[in-house]
Amino acid sequence: xxxxxxxxxxxVLLTVLTLCTSSVSEAAxxxxxxxxxxRGPEVTELQKRLNMLGYVVGPIDGIFGRQTESAVxxxxxxxxxxxxxxxxxxxxxxxxxLTGQSVTAGGTTVGYKxxxxxLLARLVSAEAKGEPYRGQIAVAAVVLNRVKSPQFPNTIxxxxxxxxxxxxxxxxxxxxEPVSSAYNxxxxxxxxxxxxxxxxxxxxxxxxxxxYIWSRPQIVKIGNHIFCR
Amino acid sequence: MWLRVLAxxxxxxxxxxVSEYKESYDLKLITENHYRRSMADFVSSLDGxxxxxxxxxxxxxxxxxxxxxxxxxxxxxxxxxxxxxxPAEEYGLAYVDQFLNQIGEFSKILTQQITxxxxxxxxxxxxLNEMHKRLIAVNRDxxxxxxxxxxxxxxxxxxxxxxxxxxxxxxxNRTAAQVVAQGDEQGTEEQQxxxxxxxxxxxxxxxxxQKLPPFTYSGQTETHYVPEPLGLPDKEVTEDEAExxxxxxxxxxxxxxxxxxxxxxxxxxxGGYTFxxxxxxxxxxxxxxxxxxxxxxxxxxxxxxxxxETAAKAxxxxxxxxxxxxxxxxxEDFGGYILLEVVSEVxxxxxxxxxxxxxxxxxxxxxxxxxxxxxxxxxxxxxxxDRITPAAARQKLRPDLQIKESRLAVISxxxxxxxxxxxxRVSKEDEEFLVYINARNGVEEKIQRIIxxxxxxxxx
Numbered sequence: 111x112x113x114x115x116x117x118x119x120x121x122v123l124l125t126v127l128t129l130c131t132s133s134v135s136e137a138a139x140x141x142x143x144x145x146x147x148x149r150g151p152e153v154t155e156l157q158k159r160l161n162m163l164g165y166v167v168g169p170i171d172g173i174f175g176r177q178t179e180s181a182v183x184x185x186x187x188x189x190x191x192x193x194x195x196x197x198x199x200x201x202x203x204x205x206x207x208l209t210g211q212s213v214t215a216g217g218t219t220v221g222y223k224x225x226x227x228x229l230l231a232r233l234v235s236a237e238a239k240g241e242p243y244r245g246q247i248a249v250a251a252v253v254l255n256r257v258k259s260p261q262f263p264n265t266i267x268x269x270x271x272x273x274x275x276x277x278x279x280x281x282x283x284x285x286x287e288p289v290s291s292a293y294n295x296x297x298x299x300x301x302x303x304x305x306x307x308x309x310x311x312x313x314x315x316x317x318x319x320x321x322y323i324w325s326r327p328q329i330v331k332i333g334n335h336i337f338c339r
Numbered sequence: 340m341w342l343r344v345l346a347x348x349x350x351x352x353x354x355x356x357v358s359e360y361k362e363s364y365d366l367k368l369i370t371e372n373h374y375r376r377s378m379a380d381f382v383s384s385l386d387g388x389x390x391x392x393x394x395x396x397x398x399x400x401x402x403x404x405x406x407x408x409x410x411x412x413x414x415x416x417x418x419x420x421x422x423x424x425x426p427a428e429e430y431g432l433a434y435v436d437q438f439l440n441q442i443g444e445f446s447k448i449l450t451q452q453i454t455x456x457x458x459x460x461x462x463x464x465x466x467l468n469e470m471h472k473r474l475i476a477v478n479r480d481x482x483x484x485x486x487x488x489x490x491x492x493x494x495x496x497x498x499x500x501x502x503x504x505x506x507x508x509x510x511x512n513r514t515a516a517q518v519v520a521q522g523d524e525q526g527t528e529e530q531q532x533x534x535x536x537x538x539x540x541x542x543x544x545x546x547x548x549q550k551l552p553p554f555t556y557s558g559q560t561e562t563h564y565v566p567e568p569l570g571l572p573d574k575e576v577t578e579d580e581a582e583x584x585x586x587x588x589x590x591x592x593x594x595x596x597x598x599x600x601x602x603x604x605x606x607x608x609x610g611g612y613t614f615x616x617x618x619x620x621x622x623x624x625x626x627x628x629x630x631x632x633x634x635x636x637x638x639x640x641x642x643x644x645x646x647x648e649t650a651a652k653a654x655x656x657x658x659x660x661x662x663x664x665x666x667x668x669x670x671e672d673f674g675g676y677i678l679l680e681v682v683s684e685v686x687x688x689x690x691x692x693x694x695x696x697x698x699x700x701x702x703x704x705x706x707x708x709x710x711x712x713x714x715x716x717x718x719x720x721x722x723x724x725d726r727i728t729p730a731a732a733r734q735k736l737r738p739d740l741q742i743k744e745s746r747l748a749v750i751s752x753x754x755x756x757x758x759x760x761x762x763x764r765v766s767k768e769d770e771e772f773l774v775y776i777n778a779r780n781g782v783e784e785k786i787q788r789i790i791x792x793x794x795x796x797x798x799x
Contacts, residue, residue, distance in 0.1 A: 215770055
């Protein structure tokens with residue numbers, strides 16, 4: 111009983127929302143199989159939820175097109191599901207579970223609890239997509255190390271938005287959709303893993319001539335980035 | 340005809356230009372207002388901080404002391420936050436940040452100390468006094484260039500980037516360095532160029548603070564890395580020995596024939612060798628020759644195992660790697676893999692600092708991520724004999740809490756400190772918490788809220 115309540119509330123809320131936003135259909139995600147060519151509010155919900163986890167679907171338009179299909183396939187692959195590009199009960203269950211809200215022990219819904227995670231994932235994605243996974247964790251760890259260091263601001267947003275600190279903030283790259291691996295990297299860094307072993311800076315030696323950054327004591331090189339103290 | 344077309348085009352171009360100009364002017368104004376607001380907030384919180392630190396030194400009762408120190412703690416955070424919102428060409432005012440962070444941290448330490456019932460020591464009193472003196476100088480300096488900003492309209496940045504067509508009309512003949520030097524009588528007298536902008540003035544202030552030694556006090560934290568790992572075995576290993584360690588590790592996690600190659604070295608407290616085998620990486624420390632980090636970046640196949648089965652397989656692998664006495668404390672389900680934490684347990688006492696974190700694939704139960712740095716950072720012999728009775732500890736809990744579980748545990752506290760505690764899992768209305776009561780003196784050390792995230796139980 112306790113376990114079902116938040117889900118029930120959520121479903122009811124979603125249904126109400128769907129009713130409010132669309133007079134065409136009352137369907138909710140999971141009512142029917144969705145595949146290439148499907149249209150409707152369930153597809154919109156599918157796209158939103160995929161987006162929340164960093165799977166790029168293109169415009170959220172309620173049309174199950176090529177991009178949505180490849181996002182579904184990638185989601186299935188990365189979550190150990192059969193990769194068929196079709197959204198059936200298993201895929202829906204997994205997607206709903208991972209995009210749900212947190213609850214207290216007794217079942218009161220208390221929100222997503224992920225405000226900083228999204229921002230950090232965007233930064234990691236903009237700075238290090240294409241880098242090895244442990245390099246992505248290391249970039250997230252550098253931000254967290256700065257939060258802990260007395261020489262830097264004390265919150266994740268303050269560190270990320272510090273003027274001049276990260277180029278993706280200055281050039282707007284940070285507002286591109288983050289990739290899914292960036293989210294996973296952020297969760298691991300927040301749990302405490304730090305492949306940079308305490309670094310406060312990182313840079314790409316092929317692209318940086320800044321004397322200050324080269325003068326920092328270097329700790330480790332991961333992929334194209336050198337991490338330093 | 341031609342003339343008419345040209346005239347129309349010209350009018351359109353002018354209209355377009357005017358609207359663009361108007362729009363960019365509005366945007367500049369919005370940005371400008373944000374900056375000015377942050378500057379105003381920075382100046383007033385710094386001023387409030389100075390005043391509260393002064394009062395805290397006159398307060399005689401714990402009630403008033405706690406009030407002023409917690410105000411100071413809050414205001415230093417506010418000042419720092421607003422400072423980071425001001426425009427900059429390059430980031431970083433590391434020494435101003437450090438100065439404010441130290442005042443904030445010291446105020447926090449004193450707040451907690453007083454609420455525990457302890458008095459401020461004369462040494463702490465002196466540190467406080469020195470901090471306050473330095474702050475008076477910094478505060479005066481900031482107020483002076485804020486005043487200039489309001490009266491002489493000096494620019495934000497030396498290189499003007501868009502906003503403010505203001506011209507610099509002079510700043511009084513006092514520089515940040517001089518003021519701090521006068522206020523503190525420690526710095527060296529040095530003639531510096533007048534700052535041409537707010538940022539320039541802040542950078543001079545930063546440079547002048549760099550010349551002064553940072554404060555030292557007990558309880559201070561610099562917690563982004565462990566300066567000296569407590570748990571690493573003493574012997575140094577050679578590259579060949581480290582390679583054997585990596586090979587053995589890979590064999591135990593499922594790659595019997597792995598031929599790891601050296602791919603790099605690391606420096607620092609955990610300095611050592613990084614070995615690569617296909618898409619797998621193993622870090623082996625030079626001191627002690629232990630695996631600190633392992634990462635397998637293979638792609639993950641279709642789920643075959645439940646979360647519990649996956650965790651069980653990983654625990655078995657850990658035993659094969661030579662880890663005994665480890666108990667599972669949390670799992671998070673990410674779909675294709677789980678995030679699993681295990682800690683050591685000695686005589687039924689959970690040692691939370693001695694922790695290993697794993698990611699385990701749900702296709703075959705193989706460990707894909709292994710992080711033993713916390714264990715090697717903190718593991719040491721601990722004396723866990725002297726303790727109060729469970730009943731005495733229970734007395735310290737609020738009477739309206741329902742106790743669901745209890746055990747003994749060692750927990751980490753800020754600044755690499757540890758406390759030996761009774762851990763109570765309690766419920767109150769529809770919430771559950773972990774409450775930690777110090778097992779030596781009965782002090783309530785820490786409270787954690789238990790949240791069920793979509794991935795599993797999570798402590799907040």
